[in-house]
Amino acid sequence: MDSITRRSFLKTSATAVAAAVAASFPRAFGDLADAATPGYFEREFGVTDALCRRVLAQALSKGGDYADLYFEHTVANYVILEDGKVNRAYCDVGLGVGIRTVKGDQVGYGFTQELSEKPMMAAAGTAASIADGLAGTPASRFTELKTENYYPLKTLLTSIPLESKLPLVQAVNDRCFSLSPLVVKVSAQFHDEQKRVLVVASDGVRAEDLRPKNYLYAGVVAEKDGRRERYSWNLGGRQEFAYYTPEVVDEVAKEAVGRTLVLFDAVQPPAGEMPVVLGPGVTGVLLHEAIGHGMEADFNRKKMSTYATMIGEKVAEPFVTIVDDGTVPRRSGSLNFDDEGTPGQRTVLVDNGILTSYMHDKISARFYGVAPTGNGRRQSYQHFVQPRMRNTYMTAGTAKPADVIKTAGNGIYVQDVSNGEVRIGEGDFAFYVSQGRLIENGALTAPIKDVNIMGNGPKMLQNVSMVADDFAFDHSGAGYCGKGGQAVPAGFGQPTVLIKALTVGGVKA
Amino acid sequence: MNKEMRDLAASSIKTALSAGADACRAGIDSQRFVQISYRQRKAETIKEASTKGLSLELFVDGRYSVQSTSDLRKDALKEFSRTSVAMTRLLAEDPFRTLPDPKYYEGRSEADLKILDPGYAGFTAQQRHDVVRGVEEGCLAAAGEKAIAVIALGQDTRAESVLMASNGLEAYSAATGYVAGARCTVQDEGDRRPAGFNYQAAAYRKGLPAPEEMGKSAADRALAMLGAKKIETATLPIIVENQAVPNLLSGLLDAMTGRSIQQKQSFLLDKKGQKIASEKLTLIDDPLMPGGLGTQAFDADGMAAKKRTMIDAGVLNDYYINWYYSRKLGCEPTTGSPSNLIIPPGTRSVAEIMKNLGKGIFVTGFIGGNSNSTTGDASIGIFGQLFENGRVVHAVSEMNIADNHLKFWQRLTEVANDPWIYDSNRTPSLVFADVVVSGA
Numbered sequence: 049m050d051s052i053t054r055r056s057f058l059k060t061s062a063t064a065v066a067a068a069v070a071a072s073f074p075r076a077f078g079d080l081a082d083a084a085t086p087g088y089f090e091r092e093f094g095v096t097d098a099l100c101r102r103v104l105a106q107a108l109s110k111g112g113d114y115a116d117l118y119f120e121h122t123v124a125n126y127v128i129l130e131d132g133k134v135n136r137a138y139c140d141v142g143l144g145v146g147i148r149t150v151k152g153d154q155v156g157y158g159f160t161q162e163l164s165e166k167p168m169m170a171a172a173g174t175a176a177s178i179a180d181g182l183a184g185t186p187a188s189r190f191t192e193l194k195t196e197n198y199y200p201l202k203t204l205l206t207s208i209p210l211e212s213k214l215p216l217v218q219a220v221n222d223r224c225f226s227l228s229p230l231v232v233k234v235s236a237q238f239h240d241e242q243k244r245v246l247v248v249a250s251d252g253v254r255a256e257d258l259r260p261k262n263y264l265y266a267g268v269v270a271e272k273d274g275r276r277e278r279y280s281w282n283l284g285g286r287q288e289f290a291y292y293t294p295e296v297v298d299e300v301a302k303e304a305v306g307r308t309l310v311l312f313d314a315v316q317p318p319a320g321e322m323p324v325v326l327g328p329g330v331t332g333v334l335l336h337e338a339i340g341h342g343m344e345a346d347f348n349r350k351k352m353s354t355y356a357t358m359i360g361e362k363v364a365e366p367f368v369t370i371v372d373d374g375t376v377p378r379r380s381g382s383l384n385f386d387d388e389g390t391p392g393q394r395t396v397l398v399d400n401g402i403l404t405s406y407m408h409d410k411i412s413a414r415f416y417g418v419a420p421t422g423n424g425r426r427q428s429y430q431h432f433v434q435p436r437m438r439n440t441y442m443t444a445g446t447a448k449p450a451d452v453i454k455t456a457g458n459g460i461y462v463q464d465v466s467n468g469e470v471r472i473g474e475g476d477f478a479f480y481v482s483q484g485r486l487i488e489n490g491a492l493t494a495p496i497k498d499v500n501i502m503g504n505g506p507k508m509l510q511n512v513s514m515v516a517d518d519f520a521f522d523h524s525g526a527g528y529c530g531k532g533g534q535a536v537p538a539g540f541g542q543p544t545v546l547i548k549a550l551t552v553g554g555v556k557a
Numbered sequence: 558m559n560k561e562m563r564d565l566a567a568s569s570i571k572t573a574l575s576a577g578a579d580a581c582r583a584g585i586d587s588q589r590f591v592q593i594s595y596r597q598r599k600a601e602t603i604k605e606a607s608t609k610g611l612s613l614e615l616f617v618d619g620r621y622s623v624q625s626t627s628d629l630r631k632d633a634l635k636e637f638s639r640t641s642v643a644m645t646r647l648l649a650e651d652p653f654r655t656l657p658d659p660k661y662y663e664g665r666s667e668a669d670l671k672i673l674d675p676g677y678a679g680f681t682a683q684q685r686h687d688v689v690r691g692v693e694e695g696c697l698a699a700a701g702e703k704a705i706a707v708i709a710l711g712q713d714t715r716a717e718s719v720l721m722a723s724n725g726l727e728a729y730s731a732a733t734g735y736v737a738g739a740r741c742t743v744q745d746e747g748d749r750r751p752a753g754f755n756y757q758a759a760a761y762r763k764g765l766p767a768p769e770e771m772g773k774s775a776a777d778r779a780l781a782m783l784g785a786k787k788i789e790t791a792t793l794p795i796i797v798e799n800q801a802v803p804n805l806l807s808g809l810l811d812a813m814t815g816r817s818i819q820q821k822q823s824f825l826l827d828k829k830g831q832k833i834a835s836e837k838l839t840l841i842d843d844p845l846m847p848g849g850l851g852t853q854a855f856d857a858d859g860m861a862a863k864k865r866t867m868i869d870a871g872v873l874n875d876y877y878i879n880w881y882y883s884r885k886l887g888c889e890p891t892t893g894s895p896s897n898l899i900i901p902p903g904t905r906s907v908a909e910i911m912k913n914l915g916k917g918i919f920v921t922g923f924i925g926g927n928s929n930s931t932t933g934d935a936s937i938g939i940f941g942q943l944f945e946n947g948r949v950v951h952a953v954s955e956m957n958i959a960d961n962h963l964k965f966w967q968r969l970t971e972v973a974n975d976p977w978i979y980d981s982n983r984t985p986s987l988v989f990a991d992v993v994v995s996g997a
Contacts, residue, residue, distance in 0.1 A: 478925025
């Protein structure tokens with residue numbers, strides 16, 4: 049399927065694009081070997097099972113219940129256009145291993161950027177210092193974890209030559225300018241990251257993954273009657289390079305330009321409590337903030353979350369089901385296994401209105417006596433694992449989107465969200481609406497922009513009064529979630545939803 | 558100067574030039590850090606490591622790229638340089654991309670900027686644990702039986718960096734930093750568990766408050782949020798607490814960069830020399846402030862750092878313009894990004910100011926929100942305390958303020974006398990009149 053898409057790209061590309069891509073074709077696409085052949089860290093860096101066992105033994109030398117090694121080799125590229133030319137590129141290579149010792153709920157952590165025995169043993173010694181008992185022993189043999197692959201790669205992103213990326217970025221720029229004479233500046237970017245991960249744990253798990261992540265981005269500034277507006281759009285995820293067809297280029301440009309131009313008609317957003325309708329897709333950021341973080345098990349086992357005593361309770365109407373899912377093909381938050389070797393899975397947080405499960409890493413799963421849910425994640429080898437979200441979304445309901453808007457009466461409609469935040473103890477959250485509409489007498493009217501919306505998680509859940517049948521995921525490849533100083537890719541999704549009342553932070557009192 | 562780092566920078570530049578680069582700038586960063594957190598009177602996490610990274614800016618046939626890596630194996634580095642130079646050749650030419658005119662390297666401060674704590678090497682593991690334990694105890698004692706969870710944190714770093722360029726730049730900086738504080742969660746009515754946190758940072762260890770005091774302030778901030786509720790949407794004066802001010806300022810700063818100006822993404826475009834805020838607002842960028850957390854004698858281009866008044870009594874004096882955007886804009890460079898930001902303090906305390914302000918909100922933190930640097934439109938959630946005639950009435954949450962930066966800063970009526978000194982931003986509390994606060 050992927051290769052067919054790829055061919056259609058070559059056939060339908062503008063000549064300039066096709067020429068550049070074709071020139072590099074043999075290098076880029078000649079190698080169809082399985083990109084994820086296991087044994088990468090042994091082949092490249094001499095990391096053998098025997099070495100891992102010695103380092104794990106050192107990590108458990110003062111006791112502790114568990115230890116793991118997280119090897120990472122990440123190559124990240126940015127190709128950037130400004131003022132009409134693709135004239136800068138950034139490349140970052142990250143290499144290292146993080147070593148963790150766990151004793152109960154205590155964590156010792158060390159890491160090194162040199163994958164040789166001496167520095168690894170030293171880092172393991174640092175990790176071991178959290179414990180002060182008798183030495184433990186790691187499993188005598190490691191068993192390779194077999195999982196589904198939610199983001200297979202036929203072609204390594206690192207084997208895609210720069211020549212193939214340049215025309216994509218140039219094409220987005222040219223398309224943006226061709227769409228409107230009001231466009232005065234375009235910045236465009238292609239980002240790709242290929243993260244190689246190997247987890248070796250004292251409980252015998254050995255898991256190896258190749259995690260791609262990428263997006264094509266356009267930022268547009270338009271000028272009209274002396275006023276300027278700016279908007280941006282991107283498409284991506286854990287995609288093959290072949291995903292970036294002329295259709296994708298076109299969609300990125302059209303969305304970026306179209307969404308910028310609409311802002312010239314925006315009116316002042318209202319202020320105060322009112323009904324809010326969230327359109328499908330990225331507006332799922334609402335769930336991420338209003339319930340997601342509060343359901344991360346570390347906050348609950350430490351009693352810091354407003355949801356700490358609500359498992360099993362009815363928190364929403366029966367038509368509300370909210371899940372956190374690592375198994376969605378090619379979405380930003382998908383994981384074949386998490387960063388401590390637990391297979392990717394779908395975790396139901398709210399099941400037909402009942403609060404069902406927290407999101408666990410191995411530490412919290414042990415604390416609660418349940419199986420880990422595959423939410424143990426970290427930004428890099430420099431960071432220890434925390435329970436984190438993957439792709440968080442509300443499943444589709446049965447209402448029709450038009451009826452949802454009609455029922456809202458007077459309020460606002462949210463089309464795009466740029467960021468959000470929550471205070472997990474109170475459950476108070478906020479998300480920033482970069483683009484939306486007024487709802488007047490049950491119909492969408494003037495555009496609005498730049499308005500923060502506030503609410504309280506548990507109250508908001510009770511106020512979800514309609515859920516439509518038009519579920520969508522966000523299509524961005526740039527979605528991130530931050531927690532405890534760590535950023536990890538995350539995905540969002542939602543059908544059209546009516547919340548009876550939220551506080552809209554507009555300027556018109 | 559650290560010889561090993563200097564040699565690595567020099568050999569990286571040499572390799573790049575021999576691979577065909579016309580010019581090159583190399584940055585090496587090396588850091589040692591220790592981080593400890595406590596919960597329930599025992600260490601919850603201990604983390605310790607060293608990092609080193611190389612970043613190479615390549616100028617090849619009028620083309621430019623930046624390559625960075627932590628894979629510093631000799632052979633890997635050589636291959637890295639070679640492929641990087643080859644890759645750079647494929648990009649489009651950019652006539653504005655050059656190393657800075659070396660005259661901007663000159664005049665670099667040789668003064669002792671007091672950012673490298675001579676006592677760092679003597680900071681023992683025992684002392685580190687004692688600090689964090691002290692923070693936890695101070696917090697637990699102050700929160701009393703309301704306390705649900707206290708997480709105390711201590712972190713310290715020693716960082717060195719070398720910046721070297723093929724046209725004669727050779728710069729070195731070494732600095733220490735200490736952070737400590739706590740996050741305290743307390744029980745409120747029902748399922749509400751407000752949290753307060755307070756983290757202090759300083760270049761020297763003696764620059765931090767006593768551990769118990771840091772713990773207590775986190776607890777006080779949590780307790781101050783008990784019983785929070787929203788009030789009706791209203792137009793009120795607000796006092797933004799010193800620690801929260803940098804968040805507001807970031808909306809202005811984003812619009813002050815050379816890139817925002819040149820890319821027409823700034824509401825401050827064409828506003829240089831104009832009054833963009835009330836005359837109460839003066840904003841100074843001082844990279845040479847002794848002991849500052851943003852103190853450094855040179856910037857990312859290697860240009861000698863200088864103190865600058867960015868906003869002078871409400872008038873926009875300068876933008877943050879690095880070497881590249883100075884060439885694109887055809888103007889003199891200043892520096893690419895903020896260092897230590899200072900708003901000169903006023904004369905009255907927040908308590909004194911509150912007394913004659915009638916009814917208003919003391920904003921102690923923000924939630925969510927964003928700012929559009931192109932238009933200046935901004936909207937952000939607030940929490941804090943409702944006050945009336947100098948007394949706190951109750952805590953407020955789930956409320957929001959929204960305005961355009963060009964109007965909002967005109968509403969600044971007073972600057973308090975309480976600059977927060979535990980951050981690179983030395984900002985006092987600020988008073989704004991007639992702000993629309995949306996709530997119920």
